[in-house]
Amino acid sequence: xxxxxxxxxxxxxxxxxxxxTATDNVSLDLKRGARHALIxxxxxxxxxxxxxxxxxxxxxxxxxxxxGQDITTLAPHQRVARGLVRxxxxxQLFDSMTPLQTLAxxxxxxxxxxxxxxxxxGASKAVVDRASELLEQFHLxxxxxxxxxxxxxxxxxxxxxxxxxxxxxxxxxxxxxxxGVPAGEREELLQTVAALPADVSVLLIEHxxxxxxxxxxxxxxxxxxxxxxxxxxxxxxxxxxxxxxxxGHGAAHG
Amino acid sequence: xxxxxxxxxxxxxxxxxxxxEIVIVALFAMSLDLILGYTGIVSLxxxxxxxxxxxxxxxxAKLVMPDPTVGLVVATVLTGALGAVASITILxxxxxxRLMVTLGTALLLLELANKLDWLxxxxxxxxxxxxxxxxxxxxxxxxxxxxxxxxxxxxxxLFFLMRRLVHSPFGATLKAIRDNRLRAMAIGIPVASxxxxxxxxxxxxxxxxxxxxxQTTGFASLDVLAFDRSADVMLLLVIGGVGWLYGGIAGAxxxxxxxxxxxxVTPQYWMFWIGLLLVLLVLVGRDRLFKPRTWLRKT
Numbered sequence: 001x002x003x004x005x006x007x008x009x010x011x012x013x014x015x016x017x018x019x020x021t022a023t024d025n026v027s028l029d030l031k032r033g034a035r036h037a038l039i040x041x042x043x044x045x046x047x048x049x050x051x052x053x054x055x056x057x058x059x060x061x062x063x064x065x066x067x068g069q070d071i072t073t074l075a076p077h078q079r080v081a082r083g084l085v086r087x088x089x090x091x092q093l094f095d096s097m098t099p100l101q102t103l104a105x106x107x108x109x110x111x112x113x114x115x116x117x118x119x120x121x122g123a124s125k126a127v128v129d130r131a132s133e134l135l136e137q138f139h140l141x142x143x144x145x146x147x148x149x150x151x152x153x154x155x156x157x158x159x160x161x162x163x164x165x166x167x168x169x170x171x172x173x174x175x176x177x178x179x180g181v182p183a184g185e186r187e188e189l190l191q192t193v194a195a196l197p198a199d200v201s202v203l204l205i206e207h208x209x210x211x212x213x214x215x216x217x218x219x220x221x222x223x224x225x226x227x228x229x230x231x232x233x234x235x236x237x238x239x240x241x242x243x244x245x246x247x248g249h250g251a252a253h254g
Numbered sequence: 255x256x257x258x259x260x261x262x263x264x265x266x267x268x269x270x271x272x273x274x275e276i277v278i279v280a281l282f283a284m285s286l287d288l289i290l291g292y293t294g295i296v297s298l299x300x301x302x303x304x305x306x307x308x309x310x311x312x313x314x315a316k317l318v319m320p321d322p323t324v325g326l327v328v329a330t331v332l333t334g335a336l337g338a339v340a341s342i343t344i345l346x347x348x349x350x351x352r353l354m355v356t357l358g359t360a361l362l363l364l365e366l367a368n369k370l371d372w373l374x375x376x377x378x379x380x381x382x383x384x385x386x387x388x389x390x391x392x393x394x395x396x397x398x399x400x401x402x403x404x405x406x407x408x409x410x411x412l413f414f415l416m417r418r419l420v421h422s423p424f425g426a427t428l429k430a431i432r433d434n435r436l437r438a439m440a441i442g443i444p445v446a447s448x449x450x451x452x453x454x455x456x457x458x459x460x461x462x463x464x465x466x467x468x469q470t471t472g473f474a475s476l477d478v479l480a481f482d483r484s485a486d487v488m489l490l491l492v493i494g495g496v497g498w499l500y501g502g503i504a505g506a507x508x509x510x511x512x513x514x515x516x517x518x519v520t521p522q523y524w525m526f527w528i529g530l531l532l533v534l535l536v537l538v539g540r541d542r543l544f545k546p547r548t549w550l551r552k553t
Contacts, residue, residue, distance in 0.1 A: 054440070075444075077443055077445070080439075080440065080441060080442035085440070085441075088437070092436050093434065093437065094430050094434055094437065096429060097433070104426070105423065105427065105441075106441045108423040109423070109441055109442050109443055110441075113423045114423055114424065114443060116423045116424060117419045117422040117424035117425065118422060119422060119423075120421045120422060121422060121426045164440075166441075167442060
């Protein structure tokens with residue numbers, strides 16, 4: 001359950017592309033250990049908001065704080081080093097490596113060994129141990145030595161999330177984690193999402209309302225780049241404004 | 255393999271110069287592999303660094319001091335510095351824009367070397383480079399035995415260093431950038447700084463290769479900067495295979511031997527055969543090229 005300490009805080013974010021306002025004065029607070037869902041119809045500005053939070057875009061106005069520090073102008077990799085990590089809706093993997101190599105690399109980078117050039121990757125036992133632990137946790141141990149490009153889609157999806165977790169996030173942005181996963185491999189993925197460390201704050205962007213309502217303890221609804229409403233799942237499910245936007249989806253699951 | 259290489263100049267002294275040439279080209283190819291094979295940065299102007307290293311070493315020997323080891327280090331460091339500056343041009347953009355700017359950089363240097371003829375000798379080349387003995391002990395001889403051993407020793411050391419580098423966490427971050435730059439950034443890799451570093455290293459190694467050529471031949475001319483050289487090295491890397499350092503070595507051996515053999519058999523048409531080999535290589539695939547049974551099977 002969520003604590004009281006605010007880990008990630010976005011205040012009055014505005015993003016304009018020319019005459020188009022993609023993000024319109026959005027504010028968002030994530031408490032420690034939050035399970036927060038961000039929903040909204042296509043074109044609501046969810047992707048832009050993620051890009052602002054992760055540093056791909058710099059907001060036209062507004063401010064982003066991570067653990068009380070202003071990170072509004074930091075580069076993406078600097079935010080990762082401070083614990084703000086994302087996964088991708090479309091898998092972004094290192095196809096020429098194996099899952100073991102991938103995770104050893106990510107753990108090395110996370111522990112500040114990424115510039116080390118004299119010792120082989122995997123020379124540090126601590127790094128390999130952590131990588132193996134993640135492989136177990138994400139049901140990847142049996143394919144640890146296979147090239148990533150040959151993995152089944154469900155395994156690739158698991159690796160996608162394992163990479164993010166290997167970055168030791170304080171805040172994890174999960175972008176549609178079950179998108180495109182076939183039914184047979186879905187359960188494995190849902191389990192790992194449910195088993196994410198309790199002290200990591202998670203912002204879930206998802207269209208799958210089953211997952212959203214089973215996972216989230218707080219929800220934000222975005223429409224046309226602006227905040228429509230925010231509240232606990234029950235309030236959101238019964239909100240007539242949300243029902244209007246989500247006619248069909250929201251009504252069916254409310 | 256390295257032992258055989260070191261034995262060659264003694265076993266076939268008449269071909270010591272060819273061995274020297276192959277070794278230098280192999281080193282040059284490996285330096286390109288660092289950026290092309292391991293980091294995914296294409297370059298059609300890598301000869302810029304090779305040539306700069308060659309001229310730097312030749313001028314250093316002529317104007318400052320003739321000691322080859324010092325000259326090699328100076329040329330390598332200077333070329334590395336040039337690489338660091340030039341790396342700014344490859345940080346952004348696509349493969350196509352990189353091909354253009356790297357090509358442009360090389361052409362720029364070529365034209366500079368041509369115009370500054372008071373310094374470089376222009377189109378006549380920089381002549382009269384006399385080297386002192388290696389480490390004060392080994393005189394460069396006419397047959398190129400010392401030259402071959404000197405180049406082999408330098409290449410072996412640099413090969414060892416590069417192999418450490420590509421298998422390290424640093425090397426893994428380069429491959430991550432090659433495989434998926436977006437994700438590399440999203441796991442906290444400072445992509446721009448990695449690119450600057452590896453481009454600098456690759457330039458320095460290419461500079462060392464160029465310096466070896468100038469020192470062992472006692473000569474530097476405009477062709478060290480020429481477009482052909484950039485294209486050839488990419489070609490032989492494709493022949494040998496990108497993304498593993500031995501690919502550069504294998505490519506250099508195959509390419510140089512073919513070039514030597516074909517140009518003595520059919521002086522005018524050797525490029526045709528190289529071209530044919532390349533087409534076959536791409537159509538059939540390197541793995542299958544040497545297993546004729548598999549040629550007709552579908553992949």
